[in-house]
Amino acid sequence: MSSAAFSSRDTSAKSADDDPSADAPAASSGAPSDTASHTASGTPSGVAGASTPLTSGPPLSASHIFASNAAQRTSVDGVTAFIQPGGGATRASLSFRVGASDEPLPRRGITHLLAHLATNAAGIDSLLTPPTVSASITTFHFEGSAQQVANEIGAVCHWLSSAHDPANISPRTLDRHRDSAYADLVRHAGEHMDLLGVRLGPAGWAAGGLPEYGLANVGPAELSQWAKDFFVQGNAVLALSGTKTTTLRTPLPEGQAQPYRALDVPDLELPAWAPSPQAELSVGGLITLDSGHRDRDRAVCGLVSDIARAHASVAVRRKYGRSFAARSGTLALGDDHVHLALWGRVSDADESGVLAEVLESLRSLAEDGLAEGERAAHVKRRLDAYERHGQLPSGAHELLQRQAIGGLTGTPWSLPLERRLLGTASDVLIEGMITQLAETLIVRSHAPVGGLTPVSSRITVEAPARDAQTHRSRPAYGLLARGRPADERPRRILTDEHALTVRSLDRPDQQIRWNDVAVVESYDDGRRALLSHTSEAIDVRPEDWLHPGDLADVIDARVDPATVAACGVREPVEPRRAGITDRLPVWLWPVLIVVCLALVAAAVVPAWSGSFSWARWVIGAVGFVGLVVVGAFGYDVAMTERRLRKPPKP
The missing domain is CATH 2.30.29.30 (Pleckstrin-homology domain (PH domain)/Phosphotyrosine-binding domain (PTB))
Structure with a gap:
C-alpha cells in the first residue's frame, strides 16, 4: 500500500513463513511451494541461494514417491475426500474455497471469525490449532486419535451447517470469540500482498494486506449468509492421513463449488517502483499461464522461482558476502496467473546496491538464458526436497492437503504429476517466463530506483x-x-x-x-x-x-x-497546539493592521496639545510595535494562503 500508516491495527503478528496453513502447506516445512496461495522460501534451508555447484545427477526413482502419495479419492457425505491410510496419529485438514480475496474490504476477517466460531464450537483450542485463512482457501486442522479427529470434524461441520440460520449464532458467543480471532491474526503471504497492493489495488487478491475490519463489527446475519455462500459440500475438501474410523461424517449442507475471484490487472507502465517505509528487497512479477498447459506452467513457475532466487543470491553474495539470503515464492492468482516474488532483509546502506545487483541478475538471466545443465540441476533439487519432506508424517500430510486442495480448485497436483510436468519443462519455456518476470517487475524500496517508473505517475x-x-x-x-x-x-x-x-x-x-x-x-x-x-x-x-x-x-x-x-474507539491523542494565527479568523489580520496604522497616523498628526504629548508618544509606540507584530503575522498568513492556492511543482 502506498501508506504504511494507513491503519493503526497490526495484521502482521506472524509472517507468512510462520503460517503453517495455506494452500501449499509444504512450504512451511521446507518443501517447494509453487501453486496456490501461500509463500515461502521455495527450497529447504541450505539450498536457498544456490551456493552449491549445480549438478544434474541421475533422475530419482518414482517408486517411493508413488508409495508416499498413494491417496484414495472418495466422498464422505457429499464432500470430496483424499485419504492416505497409515499408522500413528491421525491428521486431517478440512478446506473450503474461500479466503481473503473473496471478502468485501469493510468486512475483511469475516471468514476468519466464522472459522474461529466453528473451531471453538468443536471444543478445539483455537490458540493451539487455529484455523487458517489464505487468499483463496480456509482450512481447519485436526490431529489426534482417529475417533477424536472424526468427532471434531463432525462437530465443525455440524456448527457450520447450523450457522446457516442466524438465530443459531449467539451474539454473546460471537463477542467472546472476536478477541480470540484477534489473538492469532496472521498477515498471510505479506511479501506478495505488499507488491500486489501496488499492482492490483487493495481489493481482491491483495486484500490480505489489509486489517481484518470485520472482526469488530460483523453480526450474525452477515456470518450466516457467508456460511450459506461458501461453507457447503461442493465447496469443501477433506484430506486425512493415518487411521480412518468408520464414524467419520461431514454433515454440511448441499452447495456448489465457488470459482476463484476474477483477476483484473490494471494498465501500468512496467517495470515500476513503489516506495516502502523501510529498507527492503521486495521484487515481484506477474506470469501469465498458457491456457492449454496451465498445470505444466504452474509447476514450472515454482522452478523459475528457484532459478531467479539462485541467480539473485549469487550476484549479491559476490559483492556483499554470504550473510545475504534472498527468498522467493509463488502465489497462484486464480486459474491463469502466478505472482512470483523475491524478498530479503537489507540495511539502509546496502539497499540500493543490493537492488541493483538483483535487477541486473534478472536482466542478464532474461537475456543470456540458462547455463548448460542448470535446468536439470534445479529440477533434481526441487524433487529431492519434496521427497525429503514427504518422509515426515507431518510433511506427508501437508503434501496430501496440497493434493486435496488441487482437487477442489481444479488444479491437480501430486508428486508423480509434479515430476512428470517438470520433466517436460524446456529451457525455452523457462526463459520465456523469466522474460515475463523481468518485463512485469514492481520493486518496493525505501530509496527510489533509477530507471523505473514511479507507480504514483499512474x-x-x-x-x-x-x-x-x-x-x-x-x-x-x-x-x-x-x-x-x-x-x-x-x-x-x-x-x-x-x-x-x-x-x-x-x-x-x-x-x-x-x-x-x-x-x-x-x-x-x-x-x-x-x-x-x-x-x-x-x-x-x-x-x-x-x-x-x-x-x-x-x-x-x-x-x-x-x-x-x-x-x-481509538486511543485518545492530544491535538496539536493551535497557534495565534490558528485561533483568529483570516479577515481579522487586515483589520488589526489598519488599526495599528491608524494609531501610528494619530500619533504623527500635530493636533495634540502640549499637556498630552506623552500620550502621543505612547499611542505611537503602541501603534508601531503592533504594526510590526501584527504585520509579521499577517504577512505569514497572507503568504501561506497565497502559496496554498496552487499546488507546488513536482
Whole structure:
C-alpha cells in the first residue's frame, strides 16, 4: 500500500513463513511451494541461494514417491475426500474455497471469525490449532486419535451447517470469540500482498494486506449468509492421513463449488517502483499461464522461482558476502496467473546496491538464458526436497492437503504429476517466463530506483473546483514550519463534489476521488482513513485539523456507505497546539493592521496639545510595535494562503 500508516491495527503478528496453513502447506516445512496461495522460501534451508555447484545427477526413482502419495479419492457425505491410510496419529485438514480475496474490504476477517466460531464450537483450542485463512482457501486442522479427529470434524461441520440460520449464532458467543480471532491474526503471504497492493489495488487478491475490519463489527446475519455462500459440500475438501474410523461424517449442507475471484490487472507502465517505509528487497512479477498447459506452467513457475532466487543470491553474495539470503515464492492468482516474488532483509546502506545487483541478475538471466545443465540441476533439487519432506508424517500430510486442495480448485497436483510436468519443462519455456518476470517487475524500496517508473505517475490529480470547501490544518500557518515533519506543516484539505485533495507547501497534491474509494476506516473520534482502488491512502486524523468534526461530516456525506469499515474507539491523542494565527479568523489580520496604522497616523498628526504629548508618544509606540507584530503575522498568513492556492511543482 502506498501508506504504511494507513491503519493503526497490526495484521502482521506472524509472517507468512510462520503460517503453517495455506494452500501449499509444504512450504512451511521446507518443501517447494509453487501453486496456490501461500509463500515461502521455495527450497529447504541450505539450498536457498544456490551456493552449491549445480549438478544434474541421475533422475530419482518414482517408486517411493508413488508409495508416499498413494491417496484414495472418495466422498464422505457429499464432500470430496483424499485419504492416505497409515499408522500413528491421525491428521486431517478440512478446506473450503474461500479466503481473503473473496471478502468485501469493510468486512475483511469475516471468514476468519466464522472459522474461529466453528473451531471453538468443536471444543478445539483455537490458540493451539487455529484455523487458517489464505487468499483463496480456509482450512481447519485436526490431529489426534482417529475417533477424536472424526468427532471434531463432525462437530465443525455440524456448527457450520447450523450457522446457516442466524438465530443459531449467539451474539454473546460471537463477542467472546472476536478477541480470540484477534489473538492469532496472521498477515498471510505479506511479501506478495505488499507488491500486489501496488499492482492490483487493495481489493481482491491483495486484500490480505489489509486489517481484518470485520472482526469488530460483523453480526450474525452477515456470518450466516457467508456460511450459506461458501461453507457447503461442493465447496469443501477433506484430506486425512493415518487411521480412518468408520464414524467419520461431514454433515454440511448441499452447495456448489465457488470459482476463484476474477483477476483484473490494471494498465501500468512496467517495470515500476513503489516506495516502502523501510529498507527492503521486495521484487515481484506477474506470469501469465498458457491456457492449454496451465498445470505444466504452474509447476514450472515454482522452478523459475528457484532459478531467479539462485541467480539473485549469487550476484549479491559476490559483492556483499554470504550473510545475504534472498527468498522467493509463488502465489497462484486464480486459474491463469502466478505472482512470483523475491524478498530479503537489507540495511539502509546496502539497499540500493543490493537492488541493483538483483535487477541486473534478472536482466542478464532474461537475456543470456540458462547455463548448460542448470535446468536439470534445479529440477533434481526441487524433487529431492519434496521427497525429503514427504518422509515426515507431518510433511506427508501437508503434501496430501496440497493434493486435496488441487482437487477442489481444479488444479491437480501430486508428486508423480509434479515430476512428470517438470520433466517436460524446456529451457525455452523457462526463459520465456523469466522474460515475463523481468518485463512485469514492481520493486518496493525505501530509496527510489533509477530507471523505473514511479507507480504514483499512474494517478492523475485534477484541480479542485473553485468553490471547493477548504479545511485548515493544525497548525494552519507558519512558513518557518518547513523544517518540521510533514504532518506538522501547514496543509489544506479541499473537498468538492468529485474528490478530496490534500495540499501542502512543498509537495504535489494528493487526491482521492469519491468514486474511487475502496475502503474508509471510520473511528468514533472523527478519524477517517481513506484508501483508493489505486492504493492511494489519505489518513485524516482529528488532531491534525482545526475543525475535525466538520471535515468528518463532509467525508461521511460523500463516500459510499458500503465502503465504510467501523473501527470503533481509538486511543485518545492530544491535538496539536493551535497557534495565534490558528485561533483568529483570516479577515481579522487586515483589520488589526489598519488599526495599528491608524494609531501610528494619530500619533504623527500635530493636533495634540502640549499637556498630552506623552500620550502621543505612547499611542505611537503602541501603534508601531503592533504594526510590526501584527504585520509579521499577517504577512505569514497572507503568504501561506497565497502559496496554498496552487499546488507546488513536482
